[in-house]
Amino acid sequence: MWDNIKEFASEFFVTGDPLIYGADVAIGLSIVAIVFVMTYFKKWTWLWREWLTTVDHKRIGIMYVIASLLMLFRGGVDALLMRTQLAMPELEFLSPEHYNGIFTTHGVIMILFMAMPLMFGLFNLVVPLQIGARDVAFPFLNSLSFWLFFWGAMLFNVSFVIGGSPDTGWLAYPPLSGIQFSPGVGQDFYIWGIQISGIGSLMTGINFIVTILKMRAPGMKLMKMPMFSWSVLSSSLTIILAFPILTITLALLFIDRYLGAHFFTLDGGGNPMMYINLIWMWGHPEVYIVILPAFGIFSEIVATFSKKRLFGYKSMVFALMAISVTSFFTWAHHFFTMGSGANVNVFFAISTMIIAIPTGVKVFNWLFTMFRGKITIKTPMLWTIGFIPCFVVGGMTGVMLSVAPADFQFHNSYFLIAHFHQVLIGGVAFGYFAALSYWWPKVFGFKLNERLGKWAFWMWGIGFYVCFMPQYVLGLMGMTRRVNTYSWDSGWWELNLVSTIGGFLMGIGFLFQVWQILHSIKHMERDTTGDPWDGRTLEWTIPSPAPAYNFAVIPHVNERDSFWEEKQRRERGLVPDPQPELEPIHMPKNSGIPFIKSFCWFVVGFGFVFDWLWMSIPGVIGIIACMLAHSFNYKTDYYIPVEEIKRTEAAARGSI
Amino acid sequence: MKRGFRRLTTLLSLGVMTLLLSGCSNDIIVLNPKGEIAKHQMDLIYITTGLCLLIILPVLILTFFIVWRYRNRPDSKAKYKPEWEHNTKLEVVWWTIPVIIIILIGIVTVQYTYKLEPSKPLEHEADPIVIQVTSLDWKWLFQYPDQDIATVNYVQFPEDVPIRFELTSDAPMNSFWIPQLGGQIYTMSGMAMTLHLIADEPGEYLGSGANFSGKDFAKMQFVANATSQEEFDQWVEQIKATSPELTDEGYQALAEPGVSEKVTYSGLPENLFERTVAKYGSKHNHGSVEHDEQTHDEQERG
Ligand code: HEM
Numbered sequence: 001m002w003d004n005i006k007e008f009a010s011e012f013f014v015t016g017d018p019l020i021y022g023a024d025v026a027i028g029l030s031i032v033a034i035v036f037v038m039t040y041f042k043k044w045t046w047l048w049r050e051w052l053t054t055v056d057h058k059r060i061g062i063m064y065v066i067a068s069l070l071m072l073f074r075g076g077v078d079a080l081l082m083r084t085q086l087a088m089p090e091l092e093f094l095s096p097e098h099y100n101g102i103f104t105t106h107g108v109i110m111i112l113f114m115a116m117p118l119m120f121g122l123f124n125l126v127v128p129l130q131i132g133a134r135d136v137a138f139p140f141l142n143s144l145s146f147w148l149f150f151w152g153a154m155l156f157n158v159s160f161v162i163g164g165s166p167d168t169g170w171l172a173y174p175p176l177s178g179i180q181f182s183p184g185v186g187q188d189f190y191i192w193g194i195q196i197s198g199i200g201s202l203m204t205g206i207n208f209i210v211t212i213l214k215m216r217a218p219g220m221k222l223m224k225m226p227m228f229s230w231s232v233l234s235s236s237l238t239i240i241l242a243f244p245i246l247t248i249t250l251a252l253l254f255i256d257r258y259l260g261a262h263f264f265t266l267d268g269g270g271n272p273m274m275y276i277n278l279i280w281m282w283g284h285p286e287v288y289i290v291i292l293p294a295f296g297i298f299s300e301i302v303a304t305f306s307k308k309r310l311f312g313y314k315s316m317v318f319a320l321m322a323i324s325v326t327s328f329f330t331w332a333h334h335f336f337t338m339g340s341g342a343n344v345n346v347f348f349a350i351s352t353m354i355i356a357i358p359t360g361v362k363v364f365n366w367l368f369t370m371f372r373g374k375i376t377i378k379t380p381m382l383w384t385i386g387f388i389p390c391f392v393v394g395g396m397t398g399v400m401l402s403v404a405p406a407d408f409q410f411h412n413s414y415f416l417i418a419h420f421h422q423v424l425i426g427g428v429a430f431g432y433f434a435a436l437s438y439w440w441p442k443v444f445g446f447k448l449n450e451r452l453g454k455w456a457f458w459m460w461g462i463g464f465y466v467c468f469m470p471q472y473v474l475g476l477m478g479m480t481r482r483v484n485t486y487s488w489d490s491g492w493w494e495l496n497l498v499s500t501i502g503g504f505l506m507g508i509g510f511l512f513q514v515w516q517i518l519h520s521i522k523h524m525e526r527d528t529t530g531d532p533w534d535g536r537t538l539e540w541t542i543p544s545p546a547p548a549y550n551f552a553v554i555p556h557v558n559e560r561d562s563f564w565e566e567k568q569r570r571e572r573g574l575v576p577d578p579q580p581e582l583e584p585i586h587m588p589k590n591s592g593i594p595f596i597k598s599f600c601w602f603v604v605g606f607g608f609v610f611d612w613l614w615m616s617i618p619g620v621i622g623i624i625a626c627m628l629a630h631s632f633n634y635k636t637d638y639y640i641p642v643e644e645i646k647r648t649e650a651a652a653r654g655s656i
Numbered sequence: 657m658k659r660g661f662r663r664l665t666t667l668l669s670l671g672v673m674t675l676l677l678s679g680c681s682n683d684i685i686v687l688n689p690k691g692e693i694a695k696h697q698m699d700l701i702y703i704t705t706g707l708c709l710l711i712i713l714p715v716l717i718l719t720f721f722i723v724w725r726y727r728n729r730p731d732s733k734a735k736y737k738p739e740w741e742h743n744t745k746l747e748v749v750w751w752t753i754p755v756i757i758i759i760l761i762g763i764v765t766v767q768y769t770y771k772l773e774p775s776k777p778l779e780h781e782a783d784p785i786v787i788q789v790t791s792l793d794w795k796w797l798f799q800y801p802d803q804d805i806a807t808v809n810y811v812q813f814p815e816d817v818p819i820r821f822e823l824t825s826d827a828p829m830n831s832f833w834i835p836q837l838g839g840q841i842y843t844m845s846g847m848a849m850t851l852h853l854i855a856d857e858p859g860e861y862l863g864s865g866a867n868f869s870g871k872d873f874a875k876m877q878f879v880a881n882a883t884s885q886e887e888f889d890q891w892v893e894q895i896k897a898t899s900p901e902l903t904d905e906g907y908q909a910l911a912e913p914g915v916s917e918k919v920t921y922s923g924l925p926e927n928l929f930e931r932t933v934a935k936y937g938s939k940h941n942h943g944s945v946e947h948d949e950q951t952h953d954e955q956e957r958g
């Protein structure tokens with residue numbers, strides 16, 4: 001009996017590595033600490049009522065942001081571990097198995113559990129406010145999406161200490177990811193973690209398309225909509241076309257592994273090529289899904305901080321849409337060297353280059369928004385200005401990679417690593433950081449500290465160039481990606497050392513951000529105006545933080561930059577139109593079902609990972625029970641009475 | 657902001673310095689080609705980089721200029737036009753510039769893609785030497801069907817003679833890359849790919865597996881040694897005289913996962929390469945039909 005337990009535990013828990021024991025201890029201690037604090041301050045019911053069951057898009061947005069920043073920490077630690085291992089030749093800091101697990105989880109976490117949720121957080125925090133809506137189209141679904149992401153991410157993350165991490169790369173090409181070459185549970189964690197959160201992403205895409213198309217304030221024609229909302233629309237359209245491909249691909253991989261089918265293995269008549277095609281049909285659009293909202297963010301910030309209208313609005317909209325369509329016709333540029341023949345390579349080389357055109361146009365439009373403006377350089381603007389050169393150069397190396405015969409030399413080398421980090425960090429990460437500091441006061445009612453923010457920016461900015469510029473050169477020196485070590489006579493070590501130093505500088509940048517947030521909470525610089533940046537769009541018309549119902553009276557929109565125009569009119573002494581009478585506001589009720597149902601998905605996934613049907617079956621039953629419970633629940637909404645609205649508004653505006 | 661610019665310039669000069677310190681261009685092997693294909697690829701890299709810089713550099717300069725000139729200062733003399741948001745002429749200009757640059761890059765790309773198609777034989781008076789490459793877990797096997805020898809993690813060939821690499825995998829997919837001779841190509845089980853390369857001068861070149869294939873993937877580097885024809889012939893003779901034969905059992909053992917030193921073999925099992933390809937069924941032939949034809953005439957030769 002005892003021996004059985006011991007044997008089971010030694011397979012179940014990952015052992016034999018001090019890093020993992022460290023993680024075990026850290027996880028254990030934090031759980032104990034959380035439970036203790038919550039119990040001591042009697043916060044459990046508060047947590048459940050106000051947060052875990054909330055359907056308020058602003059709170060869901062906040063939870064997305066918190067979760068993704070935690071994931072940024074985890075992914076960042078992974079990155080620094082890898083960079084430490086590569087700092088010098090022939091180091092034995094990480095074993096090959098461990099290194100492979102770490103670069104796989106780093107890639108998956110950064111893209112799917114850091115960038116995506118941070119993006120969804122911003123969708124939730126900003127879009128309804130920006131289009132003058134009281135909520136998203138499907139608040140219940142919205143909460144479900146969040147919790148599916150959350151539990152999917154948790155499932156993926158426990159693989160580090162339970163069972164073992166996946167280690168076949170973030171796109172898990174078969175046959176390496178098949179049962180023959182990856183018999184462990186890591187790959188199943190990968191499949192289920194991504195699958196569960198992927199369903200959440202798909203639903204968020206649908207939710208925001210409907211929200212934007214159906215719930216804009218009266219008068220806000222599509223061509224009067226703020227640019228961030230446009231970028232969310234284009235990104236969401238790309239999501240609903242791309243994510244079903246991912247779902248099916250992973251399902252087939254699971255069937256291969258679990259039921260011994262041969263969709264992706266040659267010996268049974270399948271073909272790994274099919275997987276590679278499918279995964280990139282999702283994977284390439286995916287990188288555009290995360291960059292498009294960043295384009296929207298920069299457009300908002302550039303206009304606000306230049307005190308000028310966005311230049312070339314129509315071309316900007318057209319460019320966004322062109323990019324999301326074209327992104328579906330480029331996937332084969334990820335395997336030019338697979339011998340598809342010259343005709344295929346020519347097609348995908350050209351279709352890839354075409355994307356550079358609308359992207360380039362957007363850069364010109366941003367520049368000409370600043371041109372003849374009055375630029376104030378606050379942190380959001382600083383990130384934006386830092387982004388432009390970084391993205392321009394990253395885009396250029398992207399064009400170089402798309403030159404198929406030249407890519408024969410760049411592919412799978414550090415040149416590629418440098419390129420995609422340049423666009424992902426310099427574009428996506430900088431963009432979302434800019435957005436966080438820009439909309440922070442609207443969400444929390446206080447500003448982030450400027451000085452620490454600038455420190456964070458410079459650390460990230462300098463660290464970025466120190467880390468990744470040498471990697472372009474390393475690629476040309478023949479260093480291939482995903483190597484866990486290299487020899488002294490390769491001549492690569494100086495540049496690798498420099499690169500590692502840059503990585504740690506970015507780590508310091510992250511610490512500055514944490515410090516910035518903590519410091520700003522402590523020494524709050526309250527935003528009493530609701531409009532700390534002299535903004536142009538609707539979200540700045542309401543108090544900060546926004547009340548639960550967002551707008552006491554739904555605004556009427558006559559032009560682009562409607563708030564800016566109104567401020568101009570007020571300055572000219574014109575009185576605003578009289579506001580209509582307040583009416584009771586219809587709101588959705590909180591629900592615990594999304595949380596419980598997503599947790600059941602976690603249970604199902606965990607059961608399948610370990611092949612424990614006794615665990616999966618109750619999970620499935622739980623999911624069905626949640627569905628039934630929800631469909632028979634008719635008490636899903638309530639009204640906020642006029643009295644209460646008046647009180648809230650008076651309190652919020654009292655300080656003006 | 658001033659401080660910012662100062663930091664940026666320090667940073668840039670630091671970057672340039674590391675570049676110079678890193679032992680200059682000789683180590684940047686992609687830009688130090690020793691074969692016809694790699695030379696063309698390097699030309700292409702320079703041409704397309706140049707074309708890109710043609711648009712990138714002005715944009716970078718414009719960015720710094722605009723940010724500098726229009727930053728908000730009390731005594732700023734710069735114009736301020738808050739309503740100016742559209743100008744058809746300007747927008748036409750910056751739709752056209754990237755279009756032209758991309759057309760230029762596109763034309764070059766198309767030409768070079770056909771010219772450097774890896775399965776296309778090189779034009780040369782000498783007949784190509786055939787080397788059959790198999791990626792294994794975690795080592796490279798090179799078979800010389802005409803010389804009837806084989807090597808592991810080590811490949812040798814005469815300079816100035818075209819080489820016809822035939823590639824497959826008996827393990828997860830990998831990618832065969834000798835940067836100084838030319839770009840990489842994937843090795844996949846169930847399929848024989850072709851890559852034509854040539855070395856213009858003798859030398860020892862770095863070769864590696866570029867596509868992640870599991871645990872000891874990083875150990876899949878090999879030496880590609882180009883020598884004179886005589887030295888090559890002597891080398892073959894020497895292997896024939898001193899090395900053991902590669903048998904089917906020997907191959908089975910070699911194919912087991914694990915790393916390996918350099919090894920040489922005299923004598924090959926009958927049709928080993930073709931059998932390795934055929935082992936996975938013949939379903940796998942994306943790309944051109946050529947693959948199948950090649951496997952056929954190899955079988956005739958073998
Ligand atoms: C602190 C900054 C970062 C550092 C130092 C860093 C470093 C690395 C390293 C060393 C690799 C492995 C290269 C290899 O051997 O294949 C890697 C891969 C990767 N990183 Fe990062 N990274 C950072 C931030 C990010 C961010 C912000 C993102 C995404 C938004 C990201 C996305 C990826 C992806 C997708 C891969 C590819 C993983 C794979 O090939 O399987 N990284 N990174």
Ligand SMILES: [Cu+2]
Pocket residue numbers: 283284330331333334
């Ligand atoms: Cu792509």
Ligand SMILES: [Cu+2]
Pocket residue numbers: 273338844847940942
């Ligand atoms: Cu193939």
